[in-house]
Amino acid sequence: MSIRILATSPLVGPYIGNLGLRFPELCVVPFRSPAWTAGLATAEALVVLLSEPLTEADLELCPNLKVIGTYSVGINHLPSAYCQQRGIRIVNTPGVLTDATADLALTLLLALTRRVSEGEALVRSGQWKGWATDLLLGAGLSGKTCGILGSGPIGRAFARRAWAIGMKVFFWDREGNQSPVDFGVDIAPRLLLDDLLRQSSVLSLHCPLTDSTRGLLSREKLALLPRGAFLINTARGGIFDEEAAMDLLNQEKIGGIGLDVFENEPALNPKWLEAPRTVLLPHLGSATVETREAMSKLLCDGIEESLRGASE
Ligand code: DGY
Numbered sequence: 145m146s147i148r149i150l151a152t153s154p155l156v157g158p159y160i161g162n163l164g165l166r167f168p169e170l171c172v173v174p175f176r177s178p179a180w181t182a183g184l185a186t187a188e189a190l191v192v193l194l195s196e197p198l199t200e201a202d203l204e205l206c207p208n209l210k211v212i213g214t215y216s217v218g219i220n221h222l223p224s225a226y227c228q229q230r231g232i233r234i235v236n237t238p239g240v241l242t243d244a245t246a247d248l249a250l251t252l253l254l255a256l257t258r259r260v261s262e263g264e265a266l267v268r269s270g271q272w273k274g275w276a277t278d279l280l281l282g283a284g285l286s287g288k289t290c291g292i293l294g295s296g297p298i299g300r301a302f303a304r305r306a307w308a309i310g311m312k313v314f315f316w317d318r319e320g321n322q323s324p325v326d327f328g329v330d331i332a333p334r335l336l337l338d339d340l341l342r343q344s345s346v347l348s349l350h351c352p353l354t355d356s357t358r359g360l361l362s363r364e365k366l367a368l369l370p371r372g373a374f375l376i377n378t379a380r381g382g383i384f385d386e387e388a389a390m391d392l393l394n395q396e397k398i399g400g401i402g403l404d405v406f407e408n409e410p411a412l413n414p415k416w417l418e419a420p421r422t423v424l425l426p427h428l429g430s431a432t433v434e435t436r437e438a439m440s441k442l443l444c445d446g447i448e449e450s451l452r453g454a455s456e
Contacts, residue, residue, distance in 0.1 A: 147171045149447065150183040151191035155215060156436035159444040160191070166448065181205075189213065189447045194427075195409075197221035203232070211450035213443045216430075217241055217298075218380060220353040235446030239297065240438035241430035246301035248429050249348050249378040250309075252402030255423045256374055258282040283372070283399065286310030291344030293317065293360075294351030294379065302348055316340045317351060341368035346376065353380035363388035372399035378429045381407035390415050393422070404429050 148169035154160050164170040173179040175196040184190075184205040192198060194216035200223045203209060212222060213235040227234055255261060259280045266272050266280070290306040292299045295315040303313045316337050337360075341347065347369060351357050361384035369375070375389060375398060386407055392398040400421035406412050409427060416424060430436060 145169055146186035147183040148187065148451070149189040149191065150180065150187040152180065152196055153191075153193055153215070155191075155440040155443070156433065157440045159437075159440040163444045163448060167451065188451060191215070191443065191447065192221075194218055194221055199223060200226045203227070203230070211235055211447055213447045215439055215443055218352055220380060233450050235443055235450065237430075237439040237442045240442055241435050242297045242301045244432045244435040245298050245378050245429035246305055248404055248425070248431075249298075249302045249350070249376050249402075250305045252376050252378065252404060252423050252425065253285070253306075253346060253348070253374065256376075256400040256402040256421070257285060261423055283374070285346065288312070288345040289314065289343050290346045290348065291316065291340045293340075293347065293349045293383075296350065296352075298378075299348075299350035302350055306346070306348070311346065314340055314343065337365070338368055341365055342370065344373055345370060346374045348376040349379040349383050351379055351383065353382050358382050359385065361385060361389075363391075366392055367397070369398065371397055374398075374400045374402070376402045378404040381405045381409055386413055386416075390419055393419055 146169060149163065149167050149171070151160060151170065151172045152175040154172055160170070160172070171179070171183055173183065175192065184202065186208060187206050188208050189211045190198070190206070190209065191213040192215070194214060198212065198221065203223065203226060209230075209232050211233040212227065214222060215237065217236055217238050219234055219236050222234060224234065259282045263280050286309060288311055290303075290311040290313050292303055292306075292313065292315045295317045299315060299317075303315065306313050359382070363385050366384060366388050375384070377383065389398060389401060393401055400423075401419070402423040403416070404425045405427055406416070416422065430439060
């Protein structure tokens, strides 16, 4: 039986199994295994993870391909322009991971500013000598300014959280979208990027990685942040210059960095492991059971709809 749906993972929940009941020509094999490569010849649908980049050369081997499903909202690992030319639909998972990712950005911010990792390490080491007036003093956030890069759903969900802990919120995005005010406070009008950076005690990144955002926060741009600012990234590595950020961190110009994503992940720049005042997570933005199940459902529904639509 020739393969119609070629997936690399069973995903979370029953949805890919259910899809297999409707399309028995579904096959789950490891990415880039010999079986995966062989399946490209007949595949009408590919299902990949955000860590499995597809190239134009891969897709040239798929003459029947109608749809690519990615278990992520980000699509920077797919050759979108090429897919558009060939009429290959891309199904991703917007909407259902908005809250989970914004929660994780807030988690990073609070863990960083309240020195949660250091506190926990102290307790676990058995070295804690008791309450002290100056033990692990962190930074308060209420009344400070939070700059948000990207005014899409995740940026806005993070804005609501930042506002709820008393921060002043500003957005910036390259397209110049005006951000709807949907949580009862006035958001300052959109600023120029340099102005946003100059004012941001906290800068949180919520834009996709595209040709126009890759390297957007260069050494010069990062240097505009006020002394002691905190940088949070749950979007994609590659948006800011990691070496420059580490230099500014070591010089104490940046107060701390919280990262869930890295350029070239999971192969981190080893300097991150030595860097002071950082909280580093292994790309957990969407990692709740509820979210991953909702992502599976959305993705499998989209694949089914694409295949049924194509055969009608
Ligand atoms: C995505 O789905 O693109 C996010 O990076 C998950 O954290």
